[in-house]
Amino acid sequence: MKFETKAIRIQTARTAEREHSTPLFPTSSFVFDDAEQMRSLFAGEAEGNIYSRFTNPNCRELEEKIAALEGVDRAVATASGMSAVFASMMTFLKAGDHGLASRAVFGSTYSIFSKYLPEWGIEVSWLPPRAPERWAAALRPNSKLLFVETPSNPGLDIVDLERAGQFCREHGLLYCVDNCFATPYLQRPARFGADLIIHSATKFIDGQGRVMGGLIAGDAERMEKVHGFCRSTGPALSPFNAWLLSKSLETLAVRLDRHCDNALALAQRLAEHPEVVAVHYPFLDSHPGAAIARRQMLKGGGLLTFEVRGGLEQGRKLLDALEWLSLSANLGDTRTIVTHPASTTHAKLPVEERAAVGITPGLLRVSVGLEHLEDIAAELEQALERSV
Numbered sequence: 001m002k003f004e005t006k007a008i009r010i011q012t013a014r015t016a017e018r019e020h021s022t023p024l025f026p027t028s029s030f031v032f033d034d035a036e037q038m039r040s041l042f043a044g045e046a047e048g049n050i051y052s053r054f055t056n057p058n059c060r061e062l063e064e065k066i067a068a069l070e071g072v073d074r075a076v077a078t079a080s081g082m083s084a085v086f087a088s089m090m091t092f093l094k095a096g097d098h099g100l101a102s103r104a105v106f107g108s109t110y111s112i113f114s115k116y117l118p119e120w121g122i123e124v125s126w127l128p129p130r131a132p133e134r135w136a137a138a139l140r141p142n143s144k145l146l147f148v149e150t151p152s153n154p155g156l157d158i159v160d161l162e163r164a165g166q167f168c169r170e171h172g173l174l175y176c177v178d179n180c181f182a183t184p185y186l187q188r189p190a191r192f193g194a195d196l197i198i199h200s201a202t203k204f205i206d207g208q209g210r211v212m213g214g215l216i217a218g219d220a221e222r223m224e225k226v227h228g229f230c231r232s233t234g235p236a237l238s239p240f241n242a243w244l245l246s247k248s249l250e251t252l253a254v255r256l257d258r259h260c261d262n263a264l265a266l267a268q269r270l271a272e273h274p275e276v277v278a279v280h281y282p283f284l285d286s287h288p289g290a291a292i293a294r295r296q297m298l299k300g301g302g303l304l305t306f307e308v309r310g311g312l313e314q315g316r317k318l319l320d321a322l323e324w325l326s327l328s329a330n331l332g333d334t335r336t337i338v339t340h341p342a343s344t345t346h347a348k349l350p351v352e353e354r355a356a357v358g359i360t361p362g363l364l365r366v367s368v369g370l371e372h373l374e375d376i377a378a379e380l381e382q383a384l385e386r387s388v
């Protein structure tokens with residue numbers, strides 16, 4: 001079956017009510033017929049539900065769907081994207097290990113790697129995302145894992161997934177990819193040998209700004225370890241969130257097509273504007289990663305960034321000149337969202353650190369929504385005019 005069909009037709013077995021759409025299972029535990037059934041489930045000899053921290057039918061449907069869409073054996077759902085990142089690292093790294101990570105990663109991922117893991121004796125070295133020829137210099141005898149995010153948030157850096165896969169095979173590293181911006185519809189890291197694929201389901205997978213969620217996907221053996229860690233430590237996804245997220249996946253392909261078409265057209269239009277000095281979008285020829293992005297992604301994604309001529313002040317003025325586009329921390333929503341990283345999410349970073357991940361003072365990030373392109377473009381253009 002093709003992607004769209006799997007996203008719709010992978011479904012929990014119907015109950016005796018013969019419902020068409022999967023029902024919600026808001027239950028913390030499950031009952032057993034007798035002592036023997038209970039024993040065999042706890043012993044792991046039989047498969048089935050015990051307690052919703054371990055498994056729940058709504059979570060399992062979402063997990064089976066994501067595993068099929070990513071082209072891997074199994075997935076584990078978690079309460080947020082960050083719990084997915086954290087559980088992945090804690091499952092496979094221990095004190096004395098060393099990890100390698102692209103410098104262009106999500107802010108909280110950066111905090112896990114730079115603040116928390118070192119407190120437990122795990123060192124992480126930062127790699128330049130666009131210069132894989134320099135990665136080998138950071139290897140140590142105890143290097144265990146490579147973590148990359150592509151396209152990155154918010155700099156839209158593109159990491160060459162094939163090259164990263166070769167690097168991991170040559171050096172025996174566990175290959176982890178944060179696939180949040182692309183989703184499995186646009187990019188399937190398993191094709192390039194990724195061992196663990198991590199998602200914030202809060203973004204395009206929900207796609208409607210309603211719930212938090214995370215996913216980790218990979219082969220059966222590794223996912224057994226991840227599931228064991230999550231089962232004991234408890235970053236479980238709520239059945240309600242899983243139910244919504246699984247429903248959302250049914251429309252992922254059609255939503256992403258429109259997000260991407262709107263984003264590309266908006267990027268081209270903003271590039272013509274006299275107040276805009278640069279537009280960054282993975283499928284624009286001017287993007288340094290465009291050739292790689294076209295090789296590994298179906299379309300360019302729903303995010304773009306642009307830089308206004310007047311730097312920090314104009315960036316702030318532009319936010320205030322917006323009449324109806326949202327100022328919000330989320331992305332991947334039906335609603336177009338604009339953020340100004342230099343004065344908000346990345347304000348605490350020293351200027352050089354910000355520059356290293358492509359955040360200039362006048363950079364604005366747009367999560368291009370599903371409103372009509374003409375309305376989105378007109379709203380940004382009027383704000384640009386008033387921001388001068």
Ligand SMILES: *Cc1c(COP(=O)(O)O)cnc(C)c1O
Nearest residue numbers: 080081082106153180200202213
């Ligand atoms: C949002 C985001 C995360 C974290 O996900 P949450 O669901 O907010 O915990 C991780 N990686 C990327 C690329 C993100 O955009």
